[in-house]
Amino acid sequence: MERYYQQEIECMPHEKIKELQNERLLKQVRHAWENVPYYRAKMQEKNLTPDDIKSQDDLHKLPFLTKDDLRKAYPYGLMGKPVKDCVRIQSTSGTTGQRVVAFYTQHDLHIWETMCARAIVAAGGTNEDVVQVSYGYGLFTGGPGLNGGSHLVGSLTIPASSGNTDRQIMFIKDLSATILCCTPSYAAFIGERMKEMGMTPDDIPLKAGIFGAEAWSESMRQDIQKTMGIKAYDIYGLTELCGPGVSFECSDQHGMHINEDYFIAEIIDPKTGEVLPEGSLGELVFTTLDKEAFPLIRYRTRDICTLTYEPCPCGRTHVRMTKLKGRSDDMLIIRGVNVFPSQIETVLINQGYPANYQIIVDRVNNTDTLDVRVEMTPEMFTDNLGEVNKRQAKLVEGLRSMLGLTAKVTLVAPKTIVRSEGKAVRVIDNRKI
Amino acid sequence: MSVKQISVFLENKPGCLHEMTKVLADAKIDLRGLSLAETSEFGIVRLIVDDVLGTATVLKDAGFVSSLTDVIAVEVLNVPGGLNKVLEILHGEKINIEYMYAILGNKTSETAYMIFRVNDNSKATSALNNSGIKIMEQAEISAL
Numbered sequence: 001m002e003r004y005y006q007q008e009i010e011c012m013p014h015e016k017i018k019e020l021q022n023e024r025l026l027k028q029v030r031h032a033w034e035n036v037p038y039y040r041a042k043m044q045e046k047n048l049t050p051d052d053i054k055s056q057d058d059l060h061k062l063p064f065l066t067k068d069d070l071r072k073a074y075p076y077g078l079m080g081k082p083v084k085d086c087v088r089i090q091s092t093s094g095t096t097g098q099r100v101v102a103f104y105t106q107h108d109l110h111i112w113e114t115m116c117a118r119a120i121v122a123a124g125g126t127n128e129d130v131v132q133v134s135y136g137y138g139l140f141t142g143g144p145g146l147n148g149g150s151h152l153v154g155s156l157t158i159p160a161s162s163g164n165t166d167r168q169i170m171f172i173k174d175l176s177a178t179i180l181c182c183t184p185s186y187a188a189f190i191g192e193r194m195k196e197m198g199m200t201p202d203d204i205p206l207k208a209g210i211f212g213a214e215a216w217s218e219s220m221r222q223d224i225q226k227t228m229g230i231k232a233y234d235i236y237g238l239t240e241l242c243g244p245g246v247s248f249e250c251s252d253q254h255g256m257h258i259n260e261d262y263f264i265a266e267i268i269d270p271k272t273g274e275v276l277p278e279g280s281l282g283e284l285v286f287t288t289l290d291k292e293a294f295p296l297i298r299y300r301t302r303d304i305c306t307l308t309y310e311p312c313p314c315g316r317t318h319v320r321m322t323k324l325k326g327r328s329d330d331m332l333i334i335r336g337v338n339v340f341p342s343q344i345e346t347v348l349i350n351q352g353y354p355a356n357y358q359i360i361v362d363r364v365n366n367t368d369t370l371d372v373r374v375e376m377t378p379e380m381f382t383d384n385l386g387e388v389n390k391r392q393a394k395l396v397e398g399l400r401s402m403l404g405l406t407a408k409v410t411l412v413a414p415k416t417i418v419r420s421e422g423k424a425v426r427v428i429d430n431r432k433i
Numbered sequence: 434m435s436v437k438q439i440s441v442f443l444e445n446k447p448g449c450l451h452e453m454t455k456v457l458a459d460a461k462i463d464l465r466g467l468s469l470a471e472t473s474e475f476g477i478v479r480l481i482v483d484d485v486l487g488t489a490t491v492l493k494d495a496g497f498v499s500s501l502t503d504v505i506a507v508e509v510l511n512v513p514g515g516l517n518k519v520l521e522i523l524h525g526e527k528i529n530i531e532y533m534y535a536i537l538g539n540k541t542s543e544t545a546y547m548i549f550r551v552n553d554n555s556k557a558t559s560a561l562n563n564s565g566i567k568i569m570e571q572a573e574i575s576a577l
Binding site: 382383388389415 | 440472496550
């Protein structure tokens with residue numbers, strides 16, 4: 001039976017959710033207008049006042065906020081509450097080169113942890129569970145978010161943080177951890193190490209994993225589920241909005257439910273900014289509804305996905321977003337073709353290679369080159385050079401049909417691609433443009 | 434009747450081959466034969482050794498990917514036409530040779546040894562046996 005952390009909210013009829021959103025949106029816009037001069041100026045540029053926003057039907061009139069705004073307003077320019085009311089900051093990992101600092105009041109922390117608690121319960125967590133949080137702790141939101149959510153659920157929480165993989169495995173074994181929270185690439189790494197140590201899924205007490213903070217493919221999910229004998233749930237979030245828990249997967253594992261009592265989600269055309277109809281692939285935009293210290297109106301995430309309001313078998317009514325096709329920051333344009341690392345990952349895993357790979361992009365004689373470095377495995381190796389060449393050619397062909405362009409595949413020795421304990425470094429772009 | 438060959442994946446970069454031979458040297462593995470097939474990016478080293486299990490273990494522990502293959506070790510007379518005679522027999526049976534290489538001969542050098550990787554081990558073995566060609570066993574290779 002499906003379990004919920006807050007059934008009355010998570011399964012609220014959608015019209016009711018909309019009413020709640022409308023009510024909260026007006027308050028949030030007024031809060032930003034009154035307390036965030038930076039955003040007020042943006043509204044004034046468009047000749048808008050809070051009175052022009054009567055419901056979410058007017059949302060499209062409001063100006064966007066982008067990562068660039070966050071950088072310009074750094075550090076305190078988008079704060080909605082005085083320092084005396086704030087209790088915490090968190091910061092982005094700076095994967096994309098721009099550090100973002102977000103602020104929280106006690107109330108903001110509570111709603112964030114509530115969303116993480118919903119995610120843990122959706123993954124089957126109860127107060128009987130032992131939850132190992134192997135996301136980094138500190139400025140990164142992964143550790144603190146899931147830690148707080150796990151406390152709300154009442155689970156025994158192991159604040160392992162990331163790193164020291166053998167110790168992670170020792171804790172999982174010795175304390176019989178049942179739920180693991182970390183990045184998917186670290187989960188794959190832990191799984192690989194367990195396999196090396198001779199552990200089979202039966203020796204691993206885990207039943208579920210909550211993996212997020214980077215885009216990962218469906219095939220990588222299948223791979224992790226098989227190696228560890230668990231159900232692997234995706235969780236999504238951004239530091240700017242709170243951290244992990246903005247949306248999360250339920251037992252159905254078809255898309256992540258966005259916590260619509262706290263956010264309004266839109267999909268826009270990243271080029272024109274125009275709002276796209278349900279089911280379109282585009283850039284995800286969020287408006288916070290109940291944030292005190294860091295209210296963000298129409299914040300452009302640069303993440304590419306689609307939304308669906310179709311009823312979910314789990315009973316939750318909140319809108320679902322698909323697995324990220326990629327961060328638009330991750331998207332590579334190679335010879336004019338859009339390429340997401342997750343597409344390359346899918347091809348590799350489908351052909352039996354590990355999810356450890358590296359993509360090297362360069363420009364030679366004004367032409368982009370794409371080199372996918374893949375580690376050789378005992379399963380894929382044979383004494384016959386022709387056969388190895390054939391398997392390599394099959395990878396090239398698989399990539400060509402997935403991406404629509406020819407990539408070079410380089411087979412490298414095992415363990416030569418650096419393993420990550422946090423977000424994986426998948427792409428090395430050597431192009432000087 | 435066949436012997437075990439160990440094939441090892443190596444990147445085609447300076448130092449890779451040496452890294453492997455060092456692992457074997459440290460484990461006091463005695464090489465009987467070696468052949469290298471390479472592309473511009475990677476290579477496959479095929480080894481015939483005195484201690485198959487020991488070699489497979491130290492290579493795995495050192496992080497190399499390797500595989501075991503059954504190959505045939507054939508005694509070839511160390512005279513003009515010696516190899517040709519063996520190939521004639523295999524050709525007569527329409528056996529395909531995927532690759533072959535020579536390994537160390539014995540001290541008197543009256544005979545040499547060739548390793549054959551063919552598409553049908555048992556057919557090749559019986560054809561050669563019937564023609565009076567000697568096929569080496571694992572223990573004999575280790576004792577060379």
